[in-house]
Amino acid sequence: xxxxxxxxxxxxxxxxxxxxxxxxxxxxxxxxxxxxxxxxxxxxxxxxxxxxxxxxxxxxxxxxxxxxxxxxxxxxxxxxxxxxxxxxxxxxxxxxxxxxxxxxxxxxxxxxxxxxxxxxxxxxxxxxxxxxxxxxxxxxxxxxxxxx
Amino acid sequence: xxxxxxxxxxxxxxxxxxxxxxxxxxxxxxxxxxxxxxxxxxxxxxxxxxxxxxxxxxxxxxxxxxxxxxxxxxxxxxxxxxxxxxxxxxxxxxxxxxxxxxxxxxxxxxxxxxxxxxxxxxxxxxxxxxxxxxxxxxxxxxxxxxxxxxxxxxxxxxxxxxxxxxxxxxxxxxxxxxxxxxxxxxxxxxxxxxxxxxxxxxxxxxxxxxxxxxxxxxxxxxxxxxxxxxxxxxxxxxxxxxxxxxxxxxxxxxxxxxxxxxxxxxxxxxxxxxxxxxxxxxxxxxxxxxxxxxxxxxxxxxxxxxxxxxxxxxxxxxxxxxxxxxxxxxxxxxxxxxxxxxxxxxxxxxxxxxxxxxxxxxxxxxxxxxxxxxxxxxxxxxxxxxxxxxxxxxxxxxxxxxxxxxxxxxxxxxxxxxxxxxxxxxxxxxxxxxxxxxxxxxxxxxxxxxxxxxxxxxxxxxxxxxxxxxxxxxxxxxxxxxxxxxxxxxxxxxxxxxxxxxxxxxxxxxxxxxxxxxxxxxxxxxxxxxxxxxxxxxxxxxxxxxxxxxxxxxxxxxxxxxxxxxxxxxxxxxxxxxxxxxxxxxxxxxxxxxxxxxxxxxxxxxxxxxxxxxxxxxxxxxxxxxxxxxxxxxxxxxxxxxxxxxxxxxxxxxxxxxxxxxxxxxxxxxxxxxxxxxxxxxxxxxxxxxxxxxxxxxxxxxxxxxxxxxxxxxxxxxxxxxxxxxxxxxxxxxxxxxxxxxxxxxxxxxxxxxxxxxxxxxxxxxxxxxxxxxxxxxxxxxxxxxxxxxxxxxxxxxxxxxxxxxxxxxxxxxx
Numbered sequence: 001x002x003x004x005x006x007x008x009x010x011x012x013x014x015x016x017x018x019x020x021x022x023x024x025x026x027x028x029x030x031x032x033x034x035x036x037x038x039x040x041x042x043x044x045x046x047x048x049x050x051x052x053x054x055x056x057x058x059x060x061x062x063x064x065x066x067x068x069x070x071x072x073x074x075x076x077x078x079x080x081x082x083x084x085x086x087x088x089x090x091x092x093x094x095x096x097x098x099x100x101x102x103x104x105x106x107x108x109x110x111x112x113x114x115x116x117x118x119x120x121x122x123x124x125x126x127x128x129x130x131x132x133x134x135x136x137x138x139x140x141x142x143x144x145x146x147x148x
Numbered sequence: 149x150x151x152x153x154x155x156x157x158x159x160x161x162x163x164x165x166x167x168x169x170x171x172x173x174x175x176x177x178x179x180x181x182x183x184x185x186x187x188x189x190x191x192x193x194x195x196x197x198x199x200x201x202x203x204x205x206x207x208x209x210x211x212x213x214x215x216x217x218x219x220x221x222x223x224x225x226x227x228x229x230x231x232x233x234x235x236x237x238x239x240x241x242x243x244x245x246x247x248x249x250x251x252x253x254x255x256x257x258x259x260x261x262x263x264x265x266x267x268x269x270x271x272x273x274x275x276x277x278x279x280x281x282x283x284x285x286x287x288x289x290x291x292x293x294x295x296x297x298x299x300x301x302x303x304x305x306x307x308x309x310x311x312x313x314x315x316x317x318x319x320x321x322x323x324x325x326x327x328x329x330x331x332x333x334x335x336x337x338x339x340x341x342x343x344x345x346x347x348x349x350x351x352x353x354x355x356x357x358x359x360x361x362x363x364x365x366x367x368x369x370x371x372x373x374x375x376x377x378x379x380x381x382x383x384x385x386x387x388x389x390x391x392x393x394x395x396x397x398x399x400x401x402x403x404x405x406x407x408x409x410x411x412x413x414x415x416x417x418x419x420x421x422x423x424x425x426x427x428x429x430x431x432x433x434x435x436x437x438x439x440x441x442x443x444x445x446x447x448x449x450x451x452x453x454x455x456x457x458x459x460x461x462x463x464x465x466x467x468x469x470x471x472x473x474x475x476x477x478x479x480x481x482x483x484x485x486x487x488x489x490x491x492x493x494x495x496x497x498x499x500x501x502x503x504x505x506x507x508x509x510x511x512x513x514x515x516x517x518x519x520x521x522x523x524x525x526x527x528x529x530x531x532x533x534x535x536x537x538x539x540x541x542x543x544x545x546x547x548x549x550x551x552x553x554x555x556x557x558x559x560x561x562x563x564x565x566x567x568x569x570x571x572x573x574x575x576x577x578x579x580x581x582x583x584x585x586x587x588x589x590x591x592x593x594x595x596x597x598x599x600x601x602x603x604x605x606x607x608x609x610x611x612x613x614x615x616x617x618x619x620x621x622x623x624x625x626x627x628x629x630x631x632x633x634x635x636x637x638x639x640x641x642x643x644x645x646x647x648x649x650x651x652x653x654x655x656x657x658x659x660x661x662x663x664x665x666x667x668x669x670x671x672x673x674x675x676x677x678x679x680x681x682x683x684x685x686x687x688x689x690x691x692x693x694x695x696x697x698x699x700x701x702x703x704x705x706x707x708x709x710x711x712x713x714x715x716x717x718x719x720x721x722x723x724x725x726x727x728x729x730x731x732x733x734x735x736x737x738x739x740x741x742x743x744x745x746x747x748x749x750x751x752x753x754x755x756x757x758x759x760x761x762x763x764x765x766x767x768x769x770x771x772x773x774x775x776x777x778x779x780x781x782x783x784x785x786x787x788x789x790x791x792x793x794x795x796x797x798x799x800x801x802x803x804x805x806x807x808x809x810x811x812x813x814x815x816x817x818x819x820x821x822x823x824x825x826x827x828x829x830x831x832x833x834x835x836x837x838x839x840x841x842x843x844x845x846x847x848x849x850x851x852x853x854x855x856x857x858x859x860x861x862x863x864x865x866x867x868x869x870x871x872x873x874x875x876x877x878x879x880x881x882x883x884x885x886x887x888x889x890x891x892x893x894x895x896x897x898x899x900x901x902x903x904x905x906x907x908x909x910x911x912x913x914x915x916x917x918x919x920x921x922x923x924x925x926x927x928x929x930x931x932x933x934x935x936x937x938x939x940x941x942x943x944x945x946x947x948x949x950x951x952x953x954x955x956x957x958x959x960x961x962x963x
Contacts, residue, residue, distance in 0.1 A: 046223035049302030064761055068272050068750070071592070071764045076221055076303070078591035078825070087764070102768040106741050109772055109867050 039116040041082040047073045081110035097128045119145045210316040211544030216308035217551040223303040226289040241445035251277045252450045268307035271750035312518045316541045319430045325437035327417040329449045334456035343377040351378045351403035378403040381419045445511040454506045457485040471510045521607035522600030526747045544754030550594035559585045559597040560604045562855035584611035586730040587828040593743030612726045617816045620720040620809035621681045627690045630701045632774045639901040640675040641882040644685040651715045661687045679789035690718035704769040706731035729829040737822035740770030772869040773898045779866045797853045803864040808844030817847030824862035871899045878907035886910040
């Protein structure tokens with residue numbers, strides 16, 4: 001089994017915002033998990049290869065190709081929570097918010113053994129709700145992300 | 149001879165001239181006519197030139213869309229035996245060789261297979277040829293290595309099977325090839341046979357023509373054409389086939405014009421793609437590229453010299469030398485071509501002897517170009533949103549679909565064999581039963597197999613998509629799901645009275661639903677009612693939760709069609725297709741995550757440019773906790789309910805889930821079920837809607853079982869959502885049970901919805917007759933301290949909501 005490392009950009013973003021809030025008002029509503037490192041998830045090698053293809057395509061700005069690689073990964077292992085998470089992330093990037101939320105929920109379902117990935121999904125869901133303007137659901141999701 | 153004739157003509161005309169010298173008027177007229185004719189001729193030639201160039205430079209052919217199955221993904225860890233891989237390779241036309249040196253070949257060793265894959269253009273780019281070593285560990289691929297770089301390959305696609313061509317209306321099918329793909333031998337054979345001076349002439353070949361004239365004069369018939377390849381191309385591309393002198397003249401002029409504008413390579417390439425080589429039913433096979441696939445099942449680049457010679461020999465008479473029908477004649481013709489090649493020094497004499505010994509090597513007649521008309525029907529309907537019919541027929545698109553040829557084969561065989569055996573054992577007239585099947589992948593909704601009727605090779609009425617039939621008990625999971633979603637009222641252990649009931653309906657007489665076995669079963673829990681598919685409790689439950697809520701559930705599960713919220717819907721009066729049912733069960737199988745049924749992955753344009761991609765789309769429409777409860781109940785249907793017949797066929801460890809459906813008078817027999825990876829729906833009925841005498845279990849379930857038994861199934865282990873807990877229940881009353889209870893069962897509940905009161909067998913305080921529910925909100929008092937503590941903990945763990953027991957009031961209260 002190969003291990004994949006996921007540095008959540010969303011997490012970084014939230015961390016920065018929160019840090020800014022702490023510095024400015026000392027009233028950050030959320031508890032920051034300080035030792036939360038990269039998410040580690042066991043995927044089979046074929047899936048790992050396709051996820052890294054997808055990452056490369058994403059970095060090159062070709063989100064459709066990235067999605068195609070992720071879908072291939074999912075057709076090989078539909079139980080891979082990391083692949084679902086990455087697809088959710090991609091949909092968020094593409095602005096397909098409802099689907100991003102559904103996909104992140106699917107990933108969360110499958111990631112029972114990986115709380116860090118579940119938290120990354122909740123963060124993602126919170127971001128998606130932020131964009132839809134549903135602040136209540138965004139906050140609920142964020143609480144799950146940070147409440148562990 | 150020609151020169152003499154001309155000279156004679158001249159002397160004659162001189163005489164005529166002198167005769168008419170006095171008539172200047174006449175001469176002037178003649179000159180004018182001559183001039184006009186000349187202008188007309190030049191004009192005509194210019195016209196020919198323009199139209200010729202316009203056509204040749206534009207899109208020369210209307211190219212059919214080629215439709216492909218899903219490519220086979222190879223990777224370490226894949227459950228695949230060596231034999232299965234070899235079967236796939238031979239379906240793709242790979243040849244078994246000693247060393248696997250060239251693309252499209254493979255070699256077998258004890259635990260490995262060496263393959264040289266073919267390059268292929270996918271939506272996401274070209275995958276080049278790879279020399280591959282596949283290692284097996286029993287029924288599993290243990291490693292994939294690139295033999296050239298000796299490095300591991302994580303994942304690799306084998307090119308997909310071509311499953312259909314959507315041809316132009318004139319049924320010309322072709323697969324364009326470029327000259328560099330064509331083997332040298334084939335070009336040589338073509339030139340020595342059809343046009344030896346091709347590289348040097350200017351479109352017409354006087355020497356060749358002369359030879360033909362002589363031959364024709366000798367036999368006093370048109371036995372030889374003497375046409376150059378250029379002329380043949382002109383004739384095929386632009387002209388009619390009638391053998392008039394005028395056509396011949398135009399052909400020659402155009403041939404010369406073509407040679408003026410284009411080089412030999414371009415002309416040769418056009419010829420190779422144009423030439424007609426076979427007729428397969430309505431479909432005309434044009435070009436050596438497609439002919440190679442049609443006769444040898446392999447790309448043209450992989451042809452050996454004797455195979456090339458066979459195809460070239462067929463140019464002269466595609467029907468006369470058809471190798472499958474006239475093998476002896478074809479062999480003679482092939483060997484004649486080989487001898488000619490040898491005579492010209494292209495094959496040495498020793499080699500010739502052994503080459504001539506080789507067999508024709510043609511594959512058995514391939515199944516019709518459209519092997520899977522019902523599936524392609526679905527593909528075309530889904531393509532219609534984005535593509536015009538004429539684009540499909542002319543633009544040379546490559547359509548990548550989700551079809552899995554092995555699953556499709558399993559479905560087709562199961563339908564044919566099972567129906568035939570039903571007709572035999574039940575003394576039915578052969579051919580009266582019809583069936584339809586849809587198989588999809590659980591998590592992404594990809595349709596992998598589809599059968600539209602028992603005659604799978606024939607298009608016609610596509611029952612999988614178009615037969616709208618009452619769905620019977622297939623609707624029931626939606627009724628129970630709707631109930632379970634009302635968590636403050638229902639859990640799987642909730643009790644319903646199975647007793648006569650009369651339902652009032654607007655504008656219709658009262659309705660007294662009956663159970664399938666015409667019996668009433670007293671008080672039953674929701675789980676039992678669904679597992680045994682009892683009608684009466686289902687109707688009561690559905691009316692209790694609101695038929696309009698059940699309609700909403702059906703829509704969320706993926707039924708787009710408008711549904712009438714009448715009570716009869718609760719027993720499946722809605723008329724829906726097998727495809728719609730598959731959508732519904734996909735959502736249930738995938739834990740509430742609906743993925744629309746799709747048959748297309750992507751489309752490439754004629755120059756392999758990516759055109760469209762059909763992305764995976766997933767929407768969560770049912771809470772995973774309720775989806776989990778329904779999946780559990782459907783597993784019980786197989787374990788102990790109406791589908792328990794599956795137990796003898798499948799390993800219990802697969803945990804299959806399903807639901808039977810039978811409609812009034814046994815007109816429709818349904819079965820819907822899923823494993824961990826596939827969801828499949830089967831329908832059996834008659835086109836004239838007469839009874840078939842089969843229930844869901846005795847009919848559709850049998851096809852389903854025969855099909856799934858041929859497939860590679862993954863066990864169904866629904867992921868338990870975090871808010872699900874398991875609780876021991878006394879089956880006799882739906883109350884909490886413990887070791888002291890005879891009929892104890894362990895059941896899943898959404899947290900906080902399990903009963904809180906103990907059954908008498910577990911020391912509870914239920915009323916004396918044992919079956920009546922405890923009074924609501926009655927405080928539990930018990931001198932037994934142990935029980936008291938136990939109850940206390942149970943209540944705490946269940947969230948201790950006292951409101952809970954309201955839900956246990958059976959819905960009779962609401963009637």
